[in-house]
Amino acid sequence: MIGKFEYCPLCAARLEDRRLDTEDKMRPVCPRCGFIHYDNPTPAAGVVLFSEGQLLLVQRKHEPRVGMWTLPAGFVEAGEEVPACVIRETKEETNIDTEIIRLFGVYSAFDDPRASVILILYLARQIAGELECGDDASDAGFFDLDNLPKDIAFRAHRAALADIKKQVVRGLL
Template identity: 45%
Template sequence: MSAPLLDSAPAWLAFCPRCAAPLVTRRVVDRPRRACPACGYVHFTDPKVGVGVLVVEDGRVLLVRRAVGPERGKWSLPAGFLDQGEDPAATAAREALEETGLTVAIEGLLDVFYNPPGRGGASIFILYRARRVAGEPTAGDDADEARFFPLDALPDLAFASTRAAIARLREESSADLAD
């Protein structure tokens, strides 16, 4: 649990963004945080939020190979970071288009995943079920390859959230076969 506590008071934040006085570390709302003795400003380190899509066709899942860090060269679900003010579902669909060339329709929320800190990427990952509306897999943006993989022949996967989502998908598909 030490990493999240350390992350709550980033030392690189030296000066108050409101009044420019030097910040100090003190305990605020149960954690050490960077705070301003001059004006009372407190810096809250908000979680990094990622959004992505799970597109499955004929038992195959759409994945992209990451062209940038973290976890460069491994495969993940099409996804991106959510910026302030963005709608998560619309952003997930846009990231899918940018990374895979597929126009997708969001069908619903699959789940919200937690990635432990330390390896980069999003700490909170919102994953939607989506289906292809148009397009063929063509890599772009942060991806250098995009294709569908059978669930029994998956490549090296990036991120705990991707692995958790794929593991669940495999459980569901084996449950369907057992029905």
Template identity: 35%
Template sequence: MKFCSNCGATVALRIPPGDTLPRHVCPSCGSIHYQNPKIVVGAIPEWEDRILLCRRAIEPRHGFWTLPAGFMENAETTAEGAARETLEEACARIEVGELFTLINVPHISQVHIVHRARLLDLEFAPGEESLEVALFAEEDIPWQDIAFRTIAMTLRHYFEDRRHGNFRFHTGSIALPPFSDSP
């Protein structure tokens, strides 16, 4: 950040009084500009024994497969964000279920939140950010072509829980990646 979004003056990086971390502070108007982690929300759209995946039409990880997910918007819940992202990326309508994974990705200042969801029908198609969308049984998942480690981690938990007939909430963290974790 170089300029204050309130008055346009050049900001300085310093620790404000009463704080412990460096922040972008405007010496002209006194505004403190906090930069906080981004929240990524998504869904595991289920239809019988298959799940819906999207092949990315955008970077990062163009051409790789992922669950429908993206950055949460202001004034929406995580469930609303997951439903919106599924509609945008897969043109699919879902009933959002329970929270399934929460994965911290501190090296890129993100938190990834994925809900289980039920596809309401089989009407789906690639949205603007997807090359294709398809339903996959566990044995057909393109594991070598999964875009993000958070998605691979979520899918492994999902299929393991399904085998045991007991879905539970999972948390975790991702260290520095061999491939990207940005949506």
């Protein structure tokens, strides 16, 4: 079977791999109700936030990649605007209240075992709140760009950190 479902999530019939008339691609299709499993990537959103030249990172408390570091980020909830997700996740993980400045960048990653992910990062500034590690993180802190933790979880975050460093060098951040 291709895709992550073996059975139809709507009617529980066994899915079959079929080539749709409209596409040159195999997809799992339900022979009973016609459900098509597209397996689209899952959007996640996170923050690029500096304080006195140091970048905010959090340490993962839960699998996958427990103990490794990322930018504060999380999956976008149904019905939630992406910037609101950034503000919510930053507050939950670091207790910092933020104000969005602008979109920083968008990254695709295929190395998260939970889903293929599109990570949407916003640049934000701190407007209130003291840094305090939240329930979802085992640690949180501000780091100099030339002294970041070595163990960064997920390709999307590593790519983003490389872009952040480049932009700082060029005076764009």
